Amino acid sequence: MGPHQADQAPKQSRKRKASTTLTRPTPQHLAVPVPPRAMSNGIPPHYAYLLDHWSTTLASFITMAPTAQNPFHTCITPMIAHSPSLRSAVCSMAAHHLGILRADPSLLNSATRHQIDAVSSLRNTIGTENPLVSLAIIMILQITDRLFTTNSGVNHLKGARVVIERAGPRTWNCDVGVFLLSLCCYHDAVVSVAGRTPPILGLGDNVSYLERLEPMQGLKILWAIIGQISSMGSQEEGLLDNQGTAIEHNLRDLDIYVSHEGDAAHTFHAYKEAAYIYLHRVWHNVGSPHPATLKHARDCLRHLFQVPVSSPLVSVHPWPFWTAACETIDSKLRGLVRDRLKAMYELRHLPSLKRLEQDIEDIWKIKDEERTVTGIDRVDCVQAILAIRNRGADLV
Template sequence: MPPHTRTRTGCWTCREAGYKCDEKKPHCERCTRLKIPCKGYAPKLKWRNTSGPPKRPRNGRSTSIEDQYATSPKSVTSVSSAPATMKSQNANSPQEWIYEVTLPLASMPNSIPDLPARDKRLLHYWNEKLSSLISVATRRSSPGPFRLHLTSLLYHPGSLRSTILSMSANHLALASNDKSLKIDAYRHQQDAIRSLQNLIQAQVESSLEPALATVLMMQVSARLLGDEGAEPQVANHLIGAKAMISKRGGLAAWRSSPTAQFLLDLFAYHDILSSVSRGERPLIEHSEEFTAIEGVVDMHGIAKVLRLVARISHMQASAKSPVPDRSDDAPCFSRLQTEGLLIQKALEDLEFSDATLSIENADDLSDIRHTAEAYRHAAFIYLYRVWLGFGAPNPTTLHHVQKSIAYILSVDISSPLVSSHIWPLWTAGCEAVDPEQRQYVRERFYNMYRTRMFSGLKRIVRDIEEVWSYKDTENLVSGLDGMAKVDCIQVILKRRGREVDLA
């Protein structure tokens, strides 16, 4: 699977976005105008699978990823006129080297002799592909966090192994277009539910960690790999996880091993972001001890932003709480104003210096810092919505929209950190009013789907387009002030009757 070099005219930023470049060096005018990083004109390496003869399409003409993606619109005049780019006929076919699924039997796990060969293939797929795809941490070391902390728990039959096998079958079915794997996915899912029920009823201390891992992986599976047309309730699995954490004595009692800490970090990440989609406070109070994402300390900057996001969600829940005595309105309003100012100051004071990271790779350093900045600007958008009740086209919101999108686009689509960009891209994307920015958001989600094959990303795009339609209609009916009052989360809660998968 060697790399090959592609030399193209135009800067790589424009090429990857499907736009014509004016080729003005060192930075093209389009990148300069949009204030986005220009990736330059140098030749680029791209991995190519040479393990077998290339498949030719029915029309007899070979196509590459670049050829298919070049068919995306060069420009749009309005949101309604922009064609959706996440079409199944383009995105459902395996296109990237990560979806090479011809797994030799010799490379499958042989330390589980009782496992059928078909399930060994799924476990191998988890080890080699899926565990890395669902992780948002940098891949400086192998194995990654999910494989490091969970794979050792898979050597014994149980709910976690069945959940992982179900996830692998679901993802592999989409990546390889093998529909028979959907049957395997359903069978393993039913086995996981039965085993989890038995595990919980056993009430054995040693079973709590595998049980919590199972519930959290069910949460990840429902968010990323759930049926495209399903209407998930984001908090269901998290409520179960909260009960397990409380049963053992709370967060402090769980911090007994690296794997337990990894699970707590994973829970905090999902709990905080699901609080945004519910418009409620997190299920558990996450203290200063939540300092990392997936146990990777170099991602502490993102954890800092998420702790502030949790405070904004608390603020929103307090603002919605009924006041028993109307005479208490003024003190309540004063407390909310004070809290809003404190959170705003905390966000302004955040710094993501490379000096605080123990990473030598310049690309990883840049990706972590840019992701943290994208989160910070998205948190500003969320804060002003909750605290002051406004969004785009307010100039303050638009400033943070432009910044957040720019930071996201500066991270290469192949970076594992892109898997963590759903919330900031949703938050900034929903408030985008410029047609070109909206198209960037569409294309970015398309590329995330193309390189990861997570069906939940399609649902996210539909939700964003629903918000855009609602905001544009409100603009026509009530003007810019009416548009600024549209709460993106509430649009989906009221129109679709469900939360948005943001984690």
């Protein structure tokens, strides 16, 4: 699930504003066949219904921003009227989600048709289309793949790299461009973990360390660090210790600059604790029941549980949640993990959350058996899912 433009994020406070609360669509809402607002804009009924679901519901489930600051509305939605390909991409995502909510196979078929239309149109126009629009289409397709399907066979981030490099840096020096690059940075980092491969885009490599960090700016740095950890697997052994030591030092430095108050801060610290777990798994192949790993896992989950399940920030919780949950051996914590995952799915109804739940259960079984037989745990969770599922773990 994608992030919002980090620089636009409001500061979190102890007092929670009503705008951060998301509600599940009601059956009455879903039953509206043709939204009058969309029809008044001259959009065909079928598209209008799907775009209304995007505007009223779905865009709120894939952003980190409260409704008033949601960049999917401010940056992506205005482009839809000018790009049939973007409209098809958004409609594909909306049809996927509505198909699940309504248990309607015809909507899932519609989602596939819209996706085919979006990809076909993009291929025909990518050389002449505004790069901002092209990258928006690619990232909507990327998000749809990660949330609703896993085997499309298309590596959208490779297409994103082509668009970014062709356009040049000046193109992205605007609000829409910054948001899209932030979205790319997030997906690049998480996909690198799921595949145990270096980032494709590497957009976070030059993120500077700030003397005073807001939590959301810190998240951008952590996405870059996650990508750096993923790259360690392809490094020569002589360089591995230097890289690992440098990353560990950076993680310690980050800890002193970000407060521990507010949903954004809890999300930041959860990512930081998960990054420690990931680093030491890649660097030393160390995980639970090592005391340090268990502590990082407990602390990570504690921070995640502090964030209400209705918070938009939960859209980027799957990776730290997965990383900490898989290393958890405490039965009470595992029960809380199950409850949290069920609550996340009940609110959002995203298939990736169901797959995440099953993946964690399977990893617990594998790791428990390993400890019973050998007394230690050398199970790399991501590699285990690659082996048994023939896909990466669902971390978006």
